[in-house]
Amino acid sequence: MAAPDQPIFGALAESLGFLLRLAQLQAFDEYFSAEGSPEHGPGEMSILLMIDANPMIRQGVLARALRIKRAHMTKIIQSFDRAGLVQTSVPADDRRSLELTLTPAGKDRLARVWDRVSLNELGRPGNLTQRETDTLKRLLRKYLSIAAPAEGADA
């Protein structure tokens, strides 16, 4: 009943939220092991990927989709803007909002970092078979109500 080096997870092992928490932390460890000293963490990477896939996306739409709070999104976008990675524009039909698009420098940066990360992100983790990995991703997309990607997606 005492505590060995491999503790008992108890209720945590049945709890979806905590399993997701631990799995995400493990995935990030692998992410950072791929990127030596990362220019961009997972949060910033997801923003770059999202703007790349959705040019002229509005800042608020981006924040909701990635579940990043607006306050935080403001800081990241402003730093991207200062670094010349995104170009912002105010649409004529709603002058409160900001439309975001990657600059050529932003696309370069994204491509370079993604090259170092994509194998870990798209590939199969050691603990799961390819089939299990596909099932896991499919269930996560369904949980999130995210559409499955098109078949011929770029690497």
Next chain:
Amino acid sequence: MAAPDQPIFGALAESLGFLLRLAQLQAFDEYFSAEGSPEHGPGEMSILLMIDANPMIRQGVLARALRIKRAHMTKIIQSFDRAGLVQTSVPADDRRSLELTLTPAGKDRLARVWDRVSLNELGRPGNLTQRETDTLKRLLRKYLSIAAPAEGADA
């Protein structure tokens, strides 16, 4: 090609790490909707649950299992200790380490908060069937190399 209110997720929809990140944030939203203004966030809850399931667990073992950095664990345990929720003791065979056990007050606190959260954590999320939920949890445990819980686990 412009950006609608439901953006295209592109490479994110195939990337295990980012799917896990988004899923965890969604799960936390549901967690916080269950606990009005939470006495303990998910991180602290997982620590209480873990100490409850593993009395006399060493602080470092706990940190590794929950993937919380030692520096952070120190702060949380010290605050738990000040609040009278855990009892710490130095084992005779290794005077560097700390053994952690829940006090009666700690067990009470855990039971009270868990009551408000367990339905969301153990139940089936709206987007998935019961069977899909079970599969998802099983695959996450396998990804994490966590043993499946015993059958007759407490609610």
Next chain:
DNA sequence: CGCCAATTGTCTACTAGGAAACAAAATGAT
């Protein structure tokens, strides 16, 4: 024994991210 390497918890800074209040612009009701 004495010395060197690894481990454990802790401390001090720092970064990522959130909560709440706010101004400007849009929307809707009258």
Next chain:
DNA sequence: ATCATTTTGTTTCCTAGTAGACAATTGGCG
């Protein structure tokens, strides 16, 4: 038109979590 409500981005302050250096302890090895 006018006023209240909502939305969007921003600002300030705060919390959760990390990075790196550190002292104390342990274990190995001559």
